[in-house]
Amino acid sequence: xxxxxxxxxxxxxxxxxxxxxxxxxxxxxxxxxxxxxxxxxxxxxxxxxxxxxxxxxxxxxxxxxxxxxxxxxxxxxxxxxxxxxxxxxxxxxxxxxxxxxxxxxxxxxxxxxxxxxxxxxxxxxxxxxxxxxxxxxxxxxxxxxxxxxxxxxxxxxxxxxxxxxxxxxxxxxxxxxxxxxxxxxxxxxxxxxxxxxxxxxxxxxxxxxxxxxxxxxxxxxxxxxxxxxxxxxxxxxxxxxxxxxxxxxxxxxxxxxxxxxxxxxxxxxxxxxx
Amino acid sequence: xxxxxxxxxxxxxxxxxxxxxxxxxxxxxxxxxxxxxxxxxxxxxxxxxxxxxxxxxxxxxxxxxxxxxxxxxxxxxxxxxxxxxxxxxxxxxxxxxxxxxxxxxxxxxxxxxxxxxxxxxxxxxxxxxxxxxxxxxxxxxxxxxxxxxxxxxxxxxxxxxxxxxxxxxxxxxxxxxxxxxxxxxxxxxxxxxxxxxxxxxxxxxxxxxxxxxxxxxxxxxxxxxxxxxxxxxxxxxxxxxxxxxxxxxxxxxxxxxxxxxxxxxxxxxxxxxxxxxxxxxxxxxxxxxxxxxxxxxxxxx
Numbered sequence: 001x002x003x004x005x006x007x008x009x010x011x012x013x014x015x016x017x018x019x020x021x022x023x024x025x026x027x028x029x030x031x032x033x034x035x036x037x038x039x040x041x042x043x044x045x046x047x048x049x050x051x052x053x054x055x056x057x058x059x060x061x062x063x064x065x066x067x068x069x070x071x072x073x074x075x076x077x078x079x080x081x082x083x084x085x086x087x088x089x090x091x092x093x094x095x096x097x098x099x100x101x102x103x104x105x106x107x108x109x110x111x112x113x114x115x116x117x118x119x120x121x122x123x124x125x126x127x128x129x130x131x132x133x134x135x136x137x138x139x140x141x142x143x144x145x146x147x148x149x150x151x152x153x154x155x156x157x158x159x160x161x162x163x164x165x166x167x168x169x170x171x172x173x174x175x176x177x178x179x180x181x182x183x184x185x186x187x188x189x190x191x192x193x194x195x196x197x198x199x200x201x202x203x204x205x206x207x208x209x210x211x212x213x214x215x216x217x218x219x220x221x222x223x224x225x226x227x228x229x230x231x232x233x234x235x236x237x238x239x240x241x242x243x244x245x246x247x248x249x250x251x252x253x254x255x256x257x258x259x260x261x262x263x264x265x266x267x268x269x270x271x272x273x274x
Numbered sequence: 275x276x277x278x279x280x281x282x283x284x285x286x287x288x289x290x291x292x293x294x295x296x297x298x299x300x301x302x303x304x305x306x307x308x309x310x311x312x313x314x315x316x317x318x319x320x321x322x323x324x325x326x327x328x329x330x331x332x333x334x335x336x337x338x339x340x341x342x343x344x345x346x347x348x349x350x351x352x353x354x355x356x357x358x359x360x361x362x363x364x365x366x367x368x369x370x371x372x373x374x375x376x377x378x379x380x381x382x383x384x385x386x387x388x389x390x391x392x393x394x395x396x397x398x399x400x401x402x403x404x405x406x407x408x409x410x411x412x413x414x415x416x417x418x419x420x421x422x423x424x425x426x427x428x429x430x431x432x433x434x435x436x437x438x439x440x441x442x443x444x445x446x447x448x449x450x451x452x453x454x455x456x457x458x459x460x461x462x463x464x465x466x467x468x469x470x471x472x473x474x475x476x477x478x479x480x481x482x483x484x485x486x487x488x489x490x491x492x493x494x495x496x497x498x499x500x501x502x503x504x505x506x507x508x509x510x511x512x513x514x515x516x517x518x519x520x521x522x523x524x525x526x527x528x529x530x531x532x533x534x535x536x537x538x539x540x541x542x543x544x545x546x547x548x549x550x551x552x553x554x555x556x557x558x559x560x561x562x563x564x565x566x567x568x569x570x571x572x573x574x575x
Contacts (some may be wrong), residue, residue, distance in 0.1 A: 006482070013376045018391040021454055024406050025394070029417070031409065040416050042424075090299040099292030105299065105467050112310060114563075116511055118532055119556045120313030122320060122539050122549050126327070127313065143309040144477065177294040190546070206399040210512045213540065224401045226519060231405065245405045249398055256397040260390040267396065268458050 025253070031242035032056075039238045057244035062233045065220060065244060068226035075137055075211075076204035076223055079144035083200050087147055091154025092181050096167060106155075121213070128214050135212050139214040140222070144204055150196055158185060158193035195266040202267070204223040205252065223248045279295055320549035327545050338550035348551065350526055351534040352558070357442050358530070359509025362448030367501060369503040370453055371494075374460035375517075377566075383566075389461070392454030403451050404518035434520065440528040447515045456501050463497040466488060499570040506562050510555070531555050 034049035039224075040081055073254055094106055124143060133139040162185050170180045211222045221229065227248055230241045255261050321338055323331040342348050372539040377388055395403070410418040411433040413467045420430040434437040471489050480488070491498065524537060535555065539548035 010376050010379055010382065013372065014382065014388050017373050017376075017453075017457075018388055020450070021395055024403075024410070024450065027410070040414070042416050042421060044416050044418060044421060086302045086305075090302040093298035097291050097295035097298070098288070099295035100298050102295065105303070109306075112306075112314070115314055116507070116556060116559055118511060118535060119317050120310065121535070121552060121554050122545050123313035123316035124309060125539070126316075126545075127309065129327075142305065146302070146306050146310045148306075148310075177290075177298075185301050185429070202397070206401075208399075208401055209536070213536075224399055227401050227405060231408075231518065231521065241405060242409065245402045247403045251539075252397055252399075253394065256394065257390065260393065261386065263397070263495045264389060264393050264458055267393075268455070268462060 010259030013235075025249075028242050028246050028249070031238055032246040033238055033243075036237045036239045051239055052243075055239045056247060058237060058240040059230065059244040059247070062240065063226045063229050063244065064221070065223075065226065065247070067219065068221045068223045069248070071137060071215075071220060072205055072222040072224070075140050075144070076201045079141050079204050080197050082141070082145045083147045084197060086145055087196065088154045088158075088186065088189060088193070089181060091151050092158055092162075092185050094151065094155040094160075095158040096162070096164070106151075109151055113148045113152070115121045117210075121209075124210075125213055134214055135217040135220050137204075137215070137220055140204075140211050143210070144207075147200065150200065153196055154189070154192060157189055157268050162188050163193075194262065195269060198263055198266040202252075278506040297460045300432045305427075317552055320545060321553045323546045323549075325545045326543045327539075329535070332544075334546065338547045342551050342554060347526060347529065348531075348534055348554075351529045351531050354441065354516075354528060355510060355512055358444050358448070358512060359506065361441060361445035363452070363502075363505040363509055365442050365452050366449045367456055367498070367505065370456040370460055370501075371486065371490070371498075373453070373457045374464055375482075375490060377457065377461050378464040389458060392457050394454065395451045396450065396455040399432075399513040400451065401518055403447050404515045407443065407447045407450070408519045411439075411446070435525065435527065437527050438509075440516075440520070440525070444512070444515045444519060444528060448509065448512070452505070456505075459497060459501060460494060463494045499567070502570060503563065503566055506566050507559060510559050510562060531558070 016203075030045055030048055033052045033057055034045040035051050038045045038049060094102065101217075128134055128139045133142075166184055167180055170184050175183065206224065207222075208224045208228075211225050212228075215221055215225060218226075220230070227244055232242045233240070322329075322333060322335060324334045324337070325331040373392065376382070377385060377392075382388070412418075412420070412436045413430070413432040414420065415424065416432050417430075417433070419433070423430060431439045433443045467489065471493075472485055475485050475489060511532055512530045514535065516528040516530055516533055517524075517536075524533060529537075531551070532555070535548050535551045538544045538551060542548075
C-alpha cells in the first residue's frame, strides 16, 4: 500500500515539474494565435485562436524577422566552425606537444575562464569601434572565436582519447604534423566536436549583451536583438510580440527534441567535467 | 636521458615539435590577446580615466571608484542583484535535488521523456523567457499571474513597479530557465551513487527524506558545490531578464550591477565610471566565489 502511495506521489512530482516546464510554451502558442484584444481581456484566452498568420504578418511589418534569423545563423555557424578548428588545433598542441611556457599559457587560459566577460566589455567595444566593425557581424563573430573552455575541453578529450603510439607511427610514415592533426586526431575527436558545437552554437544563438552593444543597426540585428525591438514597437501588441518569440524559439526546440539525448549530455557534460 | 637524446637529429626533432606547438596555438592566442586579454587589462587603466568614448582621456585617480561607491543607485543595483539571485537560485537548487531524486528512482518509466521536458526551458533564449514571463507578469488585471491571484482572492500586483514584484518576477524567470539544467546535472551525479546504499537504507527503515539527507546530499557534495558556484556567478551577472522586463527606462526596482554598468557606458557615455563599476563587479564576484567555497567546505563537511 505504501509502495503505491509513494509511486503515485513520485509521478505527481514529476508530472507537475514537467507541466510547469512545458506550460509557458503552450501559453506562448496560445498568445501567438490570438488577437491582442482577446489576450487583453479577463478571463484571457487559454486555447489557441485563429490569428496565427495575422500575428506573424504583424511581426514582419515591425522587424526584419528572416533577416535577423539569417544573421543569427551566420554568426552562430561561423563562430562555431571557427571555434572547433582553433580550439582543437590548440588543444591538440597542449595535449601532445612539449614547448616552453606551455603550462604557463594554459594556466593563463584557465584563469581567464573565471573572469566575468563584463570586465572587458568597454575596452572590447572601443577596439571594435577602432577597427570600424560597429554594425558589422564580424564584431560578434571574431571575439566569439575566443573560447578558453573549448581549448580546455579539447585538450582533455585529446589527452585521454588519442593514443601517442598512433601519432608516432603516423610521424614515422612521414606525415607532417598538421596532417597528423587533421588525418589522425580529428577523426577520433569528432564526438568532442559535437559536444563543443552544441554548446557554442547555443551560446552564440542566445547571446544578448554583446550583440546589443555592437550591432545597433537593424540590418545587422541578431534574432535576440530583433525580439527586443518587438517590445519597443509603437503599439504594444502581445499577440504580435509572442508570435515573433514563438517562431524564433520553435526551430531550436524542434532540433532539441530530435537530438535531446545528445543535447542534454553535451550541455551538462561540458559543465560537469570542467 | 639516453645518449640519443643529445644527438643533433633528436634535438632538431624537439625544436620542430615546439615550433609546431607554438604554431598550432598562435591563431587562438593572437585573437585572445587582442579581444580577450588586452580588454580585461585595459579596463583597469580605463577605471582611472574620465572618458566619454570619443575625446581625450583624462587621469582622475580614484574619482570614478569614489563616484560609484557613493552612488546610492549602485548600492541599490547590488542589493537587487543579490536578492534576485537568492530568490532565483536557492529554491531552484533545492527543488532540483528533489526532482532529480524522483527522476532517479528505479520505479520511473519514461525517464528520457521527463528529462527532455525538464531540460526544454534551458534551450529557450533568455530574451524569449523574459518576454514570455514578462507578459505573464503583466501589471494589468488580464496578466496571467494576476488573473490567478484574483481567482484565489488576492489583489492584482503591479509586477513591473512593485519593489518585490519586480524581483519575484525576475527570480521566477531565472528559476524556470535553470531548474531543469541543474536537475539533469544532479541526476547525472546521482546515477553514480551505488544502489546498494539506498537498498540498505530501505531495509533499515529509512524515510525518503532520510535517504536524501544522509545518502544523496553527502554523495553529491562536489556537484552541489559546483552548481552553487555557477549559480552565484551567473546571478551576479544578471542583465537580460531585467532589461527586457523593465524596458529601456530601467526602473530602480530592478536595476542590476551589469545594467548599471551598461547604462553608465552606453547611455551616460561615462566609460571611466563604467569601467570602475566593471572592476568593482569583478572584485565582488571574487569575494562571493571565495566565501562560497569556504562556506561550502564548512557546511558540507
